[in-house]
Amino acid sequence: MSQDTNKISSLDRDTKSSPSNDGESTIDLPRNRFELELEFVQCLASPAYLHHLATSGLLSDSSFLSFLEYLRYWSRPEYARFITYPHCLYFLDLLTTNETFRREMANVAFRNFVHEQQFYSWQFRSRKLYGRGVPEEEKASAITGGEGGTEGSELDANRT
Incomplete structure (x- = not known):
């Protein structure tokens, strides 16, 4: 049995053939098409x-x-709400609209550059969303055990 026949027989296990009105057979889509497409789309984030x-x-x-x-x-x-890795949608858009991006992705240096930029995006995402962190008053309160005593103000005075 050839390799192509193996591929066809594996497809037959996952799909059902049904006769159409004109006597030809058609292949129905797999029942888990939603999950298959979601998984593939999210792979595009890599x-x-x-x-x-x-x-x-x-x-x-x-x-x-x-x-x-x-x-x-x-x-x-209505579909994007199922996406865990939103970069996949950005890359999908680039793949469908930007021929230069498609061509450059074959270049290892460009792949590494894109990966670095993606990492920086993740690294600084919380700062963009939440600012630079916890306000100083809350830090001092956490250090003193939330009592709000003078220790917090002493810490602030020592820091300046």
């Missing part, structure tokens, strides 16, 4: 995976690009 797609030639395949275009529905709020 610069290493994007590099793999680029080096394997998929990012220059028009069929694959059409599939990515189809997956843009995950950006709609």
Whole structure:
């Protein structure tokens, strides 16, 4: 049995064939299509995976690009709420609209640059959302055990 036949038989296990009105058979989509597409879309948050797609030639395949275009529905709020890694939506947008990005993802240096930028985004995300941390009064209160005594003010005086 050839390798292509193995692929087809494994597809048959996951899908059901049903006859259509004109006598031809069609393949129904898997019941877990939602999970499969969600998992794939979230894989796009990984610069290493994007590099793999680029080096394997998929990012220059028009069929694959059409599939990515189809997956843009995950950006709609009713679907985006299931996304754990929001960078995947940003990268999906870049993959579908920016040919230069698709081409450069095959370059290891560019992949590393994108990964670094993603890391910095995560590193400083809490500062953007919550500011620089806990207010000084709360820090002093936590050090003194929440009594609000003079120790907190002494700490502040010693710091200046």
